[in-house]
Amino acid sequence: MQLKIKSPAKINLGLFILSKREDNYHEILTIFHKIPFYDEIEILENKKLEIDFIKDGKVFQIENNTILRGIIELSKLTGKSFNLKIRVFKRIPIGGGLGGGSSNCGVILKFLNNFYNLKLSKNDLIEISKKIGSDVPFFILNESCAIGRGRGEILEPFNSNLKCFINLFFPNKILSTKEMYEKIKTYDNKEDAERKILNIKKAIEENKLELLKENFYNAFESVLDEELLNYKKAIENLNFDLVFLSGSGSTFVALSKNFKIFSLWIAENS
The missing domain is CATH 3.30.70.890 (GHMP kinase, C-terminal domain)
Structure with missing residues (x-):
């Protein structure tokens, strides 16, 4: 097995911060919008789970990365091990506000659910993704946009017709x-x-x-x-x-x- 999938970036078209919550997160209101700018993820069979990141031809690791955390949660829920070599070719800047890490996790969760026929619902995947990060649930959706409330994880999806x-x-x-x-x-x-x-x-x-x-x-x-x-x-x-x-x-x-x-x-x- 050797498969490649795309992991899109997002932009925020509006972002309002309404209050600070008792759990120390902030209540926000935003619109997430996927854009055609991607990391590429290569997935291969392996003897154990390994995750590498590649930028400008150089391989590096990100400790406790979103993909690893997502797979751990998926394994807890399904009881299944995922012995894969995952290589993330980074184009989306790290720490740039474009949701690269969240997207990487979201698309991997969707891929694993489909490829291994885990039969988890969209809501199951969203519940897993909420544990990883506030932006991750957006990348479970098939729609191009969503209004985000709460920490950003309460979503109202819709599709974009913006042409620019x-x-x-x-x-x-x-x-x-x-x-x-x-x-x-x-x-x-x-x-x-x-x-x-x-x-x-x-x-x-x-x-x-x-x-x-x-x-x-x-x-x-x-x-x-x-x-x-x-x-x-x-x-x-x-x-x-x-x-x-x-x-x-x-x-x-x-x-x-x-x-x-x-x-x-x-x-x-x-």
Whole structure:
């Protein structure tokens, strides 16, 4: 057996932080949107479970990675061992706010369920994925988009009709999600956030980029340092229709109806 599957990135089209919860997570409201930018995962039969990551031809390991944690949970539920060599060819920047690790876990859980005929339901897989990370359940869905509530794991899926070029700019600077949340001291109004997120959903479904621009907001942009704010301004000077931070960063997304400059642009120095 030697199989290859694609693991898509996501962007957040709007991200509101509504409160801090008693469990120390934050209550958020967002829209996840898959994009055609992928890690490629190669799966081979093996004598034991091994997971390698490959970037620019170099093999490395990620301790306690999302794929491993997901497979452990799947094994607990099914009683089955998965003796596989899994090789993840990374294109999605690590720590860039594009959901690469969450996607890797989600697509592997779906693959294993189908390949081994485990007969787990979508809800079973979502329950497993919730234990791994707040973004992982989104990658269990077949739909291209979802409104995310709670920690991001309560999902309302829908499909996108948005037609524009997506450009990704990675400043070669990893931002810790935990540290970004710690910088948030004020919270967004729930009613205003609900209104805006529904307008963004309408914009995505009806391909209305102007409506998306009018309602777009990412709470993490309010706590960016001067270096990253200047980085964003430099991208805006290229005259895209909309430039924004994806998730907690550090990747910036630039949308344009008319032109594409880069699919992924990585700064050599930050």
